[in-house]
Amino acid sequence: MLTSCAALEQKYSALLEERLGWRSLVSYVGNRNEPVLRWFRYKESFSAELVRRLIVEFNLNEKDFILDPFSGLGTTLYTAQGEGIPSAGVDLLPLSAFVADTLTKVRTLDLDEVSRNYRILIENVVKEKLNGEKFPDVPIISRAFTEDKIKELLLWRQAISKLPSEVQDFFMLLLLSVVESVSLTSKDGQFLRLIQRETPDIKTVFSKKYSQAYNDLLSIKTFQHGAILPDTHVFPRDARKLSELSFPKAPTAVITSPPYLNRYDYSRSYVLELCLNFIKDAEHLKEIRHSLLRSHIESKRNGDKPPHEAVAEILDLLSTKSMNNPKIPDMILGYFADMNEVIIQLSRVLMENAKVAVVVGNVRFEGIIIPVDMILSDMAERFGFHTEKIVITRYKGNSSQQMGKYGREKVRESVLIWSFQKKSNKK
Numbered sequence: 092m093l094t095s096c097a098a099l100e101q102k103y104s105a106l107l108e109e110r111l112g113w114r115s116l117v118s119y120v121g122n123r124n125e126p127v128l129r130w131f132r133y134k135e136s137f138s139a140e141l142v143r144r145l146i147v148e149f150n151l152n153e154k155d156f157i158l159d160p161f162s163g164l165g166t167t168l169y170t171a172q173g174e175g176i177p178s179a180g181v182d183l184l185p186l187s188a189f190v191a192d193t194l195t196k197v198r199t200l201d202l203d204e205v206s207r208n209y210r211i212l213i214e215n216v217v218k219e220k221l222n223g224e225k226f227p228d229v230p231i232i233s234r235a236f237t238e239d240k241i242k243e244l245l246l247w248r249q250a251i252s253k254l255p256s257e258v259q260d261f262f263m264l265l266l267l268s269v270v271e272s273v274s275l276t277s278k279d280g281q282f283l284r285l286i287q288r289e290t291p292d293i294k295t296v297f298s299k300k301y302s303q304a305y306n307d308l309l310s311i312k313t314f315q316h317g318a319i320l321p322d323t324h325v326f327p328r329d330a331r332k333l334s335e336l337s338f339p340k341a342p343t344a345v346i347t348s349p350p351y352l353n354r355y356d357y358s359r360s361y362v363l364e365l366c367l368n369f370i371k372d373a374e375h376l377k378e379i380r381h382s383l384l385r386s387h388i389e390s391k392r393n394g395d396k397p398p399h400e401a402v403a404e405i406l407d408l409l410s411t412k413s414m415n416n417p418k419i420p421d422m423i424l425g426y427f428a429d430m431n432e433v434i435i436q437l438s439r440v441l442m443e444n445a446k447v448a449v450v451v452g453n454v455r456f457e458g459i460i461i462p463v464d465m466i467l468s469d470m471a472e473r474f475g476f477h478t479e480k481i482v483i484t485r486y487k488g489n490s491s492q493q494m495g496k497y498g499r500e501k502v503r504e505s506v507l508i509w510s511f512q513k514k515s516n517k518k
């Protein structure tokens with residue numbers, strides 16, 4: 092008899108479609124030359140071009156309504172807006188919700204006001220004095236910044252907070268975009284790596300960022316001249332509670348990418364940016380960490396049961412291995428339990444016949460490949476979704492070293508294409 096994972100591979104093999112040319116579209120590399128979206132380096136984003144292609148493939152127009160329950164940088168929302176399509180995004184990380192909200196408002200900025208306030212900011216920042224302002228007491232801060240840099244950042248933040256509200260978020264976004272470059276850290280894989288280097292002063296990197304932003308604004312303003320912008324909403328909320336949100340209408344499409352099951356912790360990678368403007372103290376940071384989808388190693392088991400037989404099978408298999416990190420099984424269980432909840436919530440809020448695209452990566456722990464793409468698809472089918480295809484955009488972990496260790500089995504990164512057929516009464 093086939094095991095659950097093998098049965099899934101058999102069930103979906105006819106729906107696999109390779110589009111390896113999409114490789115760069117599913118990563119932030121595809122946004123490098125994309126005006127506006129290139130300002131803030133959100134390494135986990137996919138590209139505007141991917142969104143544009145999916146909009147065409149799904150045949151969406153201004154009467155549709157696109158939802159991204161994990162909106163991150165806001166790639167889906169910003170791109171949909173450019174195509175005249177209303178959309179809503181949800182992201183529980185306050186930094187991401189802020190960035191997406193700000194980016195989807197830049198098309199309404201008055202460029203004269205922007206340049207006037209830039210000059211005011213540059214003039215005022217040197218006159219600022221700190222009145223006991225501090226960074227939150229989080230241990231990484233004193234290692235990530237020199238004392239002088241902390242002071243400089245606080246002065247910039249203070250000067251920005253005195254600008255008129257219409258341009259404040261835009262300038263705050265630019266400051267957030269240069270935080271990593273003035274720190275002694277680099278976002279490297281799963282962690283912030285500490286590095287030794289001379290850091291530039293904020294004015295140098297901020298002015299450079301501003302020039303890029305201003306030129307991008309000029310180019311999009313010329314392009315969109317006179318266009319009416321569609322409604323765009325960003326909710327700083329939990330994708331596991333979508334049905335508590337009030338959308339202007341039922342979404343007719345989803346273009347999204349949830350966190351991958353790869354131990355990555357957004358609250359650690361973006362801790363410096365969070366500390367600059369979004370969190371009160373270490374306790375608050377921890378609260379955010381534990382509220383995010385359980386894709387990282389500090390995830391806790393909340394009495395969950397495996398939501399799919401394949402998950403139970405994987406957990407059984409892993410229990411026979413000596414794990415590098417004993418918390419991995421809890422993360423796997425928490426991840427699928429959370430994603431099951433997100434799927435249930437989607438089935439409650441979506442319009443019937445909605446089109447869905449979900450970018451996900453499979454993973455391998457202790458040599459065992461977890462077919463996240465197929466498990467999620469099969470889970471979704473239990474709540475009224477139909478799997479149209481699984482578009483493979485790239486294979487990971489097929490370096491000769493990994494091949495030598497684990498054999499030729501490849502780890503897919505895919506776009507799941509589903510359609511939503513009927514409302515679920517379950518749960």
Ligand SMILES: C[S@@+](CC[C@H](N)C(=O)[O-])C[C@H]1O[C@@H](n2cnc3c(N)ncnc32)[C@H](O)[C@@H]1O
Pocket residue numbers: 133135136137138160161162163164165166167181182183184187328329330331347348349350351357382383384
């Ligand atoms: C892969 S990223 C999405 C990137 C996005 N497609 C883009 O282009 O920027 C996943 C996002 O899920 C967010 N997230 C994690 N847990 C969440 C939750 N429970 N509810 C909503 N968003 C969550 C993370 O903060 C992160 O921004």
